Amino acid sequence: MYKGYVIDKTLLDGDPHFSRGCQSCHKGNAKGTTREEAHRSLVKRPSDNLKTCAMCHRKIVDTYGKSLHYTTIGQRQGVMKRFSETELKAFDEKVFQQSCRSCHASCGDCHVRGAAVGGISIGLIKGHKFVKKDEGKTCAFCHGGRVYPEYTGEYGGRPDVHYQKGMLCMDCHKKSDMHGDGNAYLSKQDVKDRPACTNCHTKLGQEARLTVRTAHTRHRGKVTCYGCHASAEYRNCYGCHLGTGATAKPGFILGLNPRDRKTLTTLRLIPTVRDSFEKAGVTMSNFDSLPNYWDTPVHNIRKRTDRTRSCDACHTGKDGFLTKEVLVEQGSKANDGLIYNINPIPINP
Amino acid sequence: MKTKTAWFTALLLFLVFSSSSTVAVDQSGCLTCHTNEKIIKMLYKPPATGPSEGEG
Numbered sequence: 001m002y003k004g005y006v007i008d009k010t011l012l013d014g015d016p017h018f019s020r021g022c023q024s025c026h027k028g029n030a031k032g033t034t035r036e037e038a039h040r041s042l043v044k045r046p047s048d049n050l051k052t053c054a055m056c057h058r059k060i061v062d063t064y065g066k067s068l069h070y071t072t073i074g075q076r077q078g079v080m081k082r083f084s085e086t087e088l089k090a091f092d093e094k095v096f097q098q099s100c101r102s103c104h105a106s107c108g109d110c111h112v113r114g115a116a117v118g119g120i121s122i123g124l125i126k127g128h129k130f131v132k133k134d135e136g137k138t139c140a141f142c143h144g145g146r147v148y149p150e151y152t153g154e155y156g157g158r159p160d161v162h163y164q165k166g167m168l169c170m171d172c173h174k175k176s177d178m179h180g181d182g183n184a185y186l187s188k189q190d191v192k193d194r195p196a197c198t199n200c201h202t203k204l205g206q207e208a209r210l211t212v213r214t215a216h217t218r219h220r221g222k223v224t225c226y227g228c229h230a231s232a233e234y235r236n237c238y239g240c241h242l243g244t245g246a247t248a249k250p251g252f253i254l255g256l257n258p259r260d261r262k263t264l265t266t267l268r269l270i271p272t273v274r275d276s277f278e279k280a281g282v283t284m285s286n287f288d289s290l291p292n293y294w295d296t297p298v299h300n301i302r303k304r305t306d307r308t309r310s311c312d313a314c315h316t317g318k319d320g321f322l323t324k325e326v327l328v329e330q331g332s333k334a335n336d337g338l339i340y341n342i343n344p345i346p347i348n349p
Numbered sequence: 350m351k352t353k354t355a356w357f358t359a360l361l362l363f364l365v366f367s368s369s370s371t372v373a374v375d376q377s378g379c380l381t382c383h384t385n386e387k388i389i390k391m392l393y394k395p396p397a398t399g400p401s402e403g404e405g
Binding site: 006012026120 | 379383
């Protein structure tokens with residue numbers, strides 16, 4: 001772990017980032033003779049203050065300051081409807097600013113030093129090199145609970161087919177998804193040009209095989225790609241409480257997308273429960289206005305899954321479908337609206 | 350005359366920029382420790398870990 005703090009000497013002459021000296025960004029006391037003296041007034045993460053990078057990268061910083069990775073406003077947006085006006089004010093002050101906002105990514109988290117998650121960081125990504133991208137050491141840390149291990153297969157099941165073909169995060173998620181495009185979006189759902197399967201898979205419904213062609217044509221607009229092509233159970237977190245966190249277990253859930261209530265898709269349990277923010281004295285008067293499940297783009301896609309092999313997996317077996325019996329206990333009343341009663345395929349005489 | 354001035358300006362700019370970057374890096378005491386793996390290993394204190402509140 002100590003290696004995360006060793007700077008690669010060979011970088012110093014070639015990279016203009018170093019020409020102004022360490023103190024230009026990190027402050028501290030270069031003349032200090034002990035660790036403590038040298039680190040007095042040290043700024044560990046200079047890019048937390050966007051002005052540091054803006055000295056040279058003005059355009060990027062301007063858009064990044066409005067991006068979801070920086071504002072983390074999506075986290076607030078996902079829960080805000082549960083609060084009354086007064087409760088929301090208290091939530092913003094005591095939870096969002098103190099807890100959620102602490103999770104924002106600075107420029108350095110992706111380009112210099114891996115972000116710290118739960119107090120642990122890998123330190124410098126590559127001897128203080130300013131790297132363009134290194135998904136396994138950056139994205140994987142913050143998104144290492146759900147997305148990344150599902151993608152690589154570490155969470156169980158099989159790896160995502162795109163991972164096996166050598167694709168990493170930035171092959172689908174574009175630079176503008178990270179740096180922002182200048183718009184202050186409230187949720188990732190609002191982002192124009194967000195990744196979509198159909199960006200690459202443009203010929204759906206024109207396949208040579210009849211079964212594939214029929215499946216794609218019949219389900220288009222009714223079932224999301226994940227609904228059939230998510231290959232295995234994914235991580236669902238339960239009962240999150242401020243300060244103590246949540247518990248997790250694998251699951252596979254199919255139900256109606258809470259955003260439109262008509263498209264069948266993979267759902268993931270949200271760990272927010274009725275007393276999640278009790279420790280901060282924040283209650284949720286309108287808890288039942290949102291369900292306990294959100295639609296989720298599961299990252300363990302395979303061409304063939306149980307549901308692509310047989311129509312019966314869904315139409316007869318109803319495998320993974322959300323039902324009254326499997327709904328989370330003491331959950332939101334809005335959960336009922338996500339249950340989809342799938343019918344058997346009618347047999348024509 | 351013009352050629353001389355241009356040469357002089359170029360030389361001046363080269364000296365200013367090359368010396369400033371060299372001086373900035375060389376004068377930094379930070380690099381004495383942070384480019385030496387042995388020293389850093391000796392000074393390194395493992396971080397205290399706490400519960401993680403959320404994982405994406």
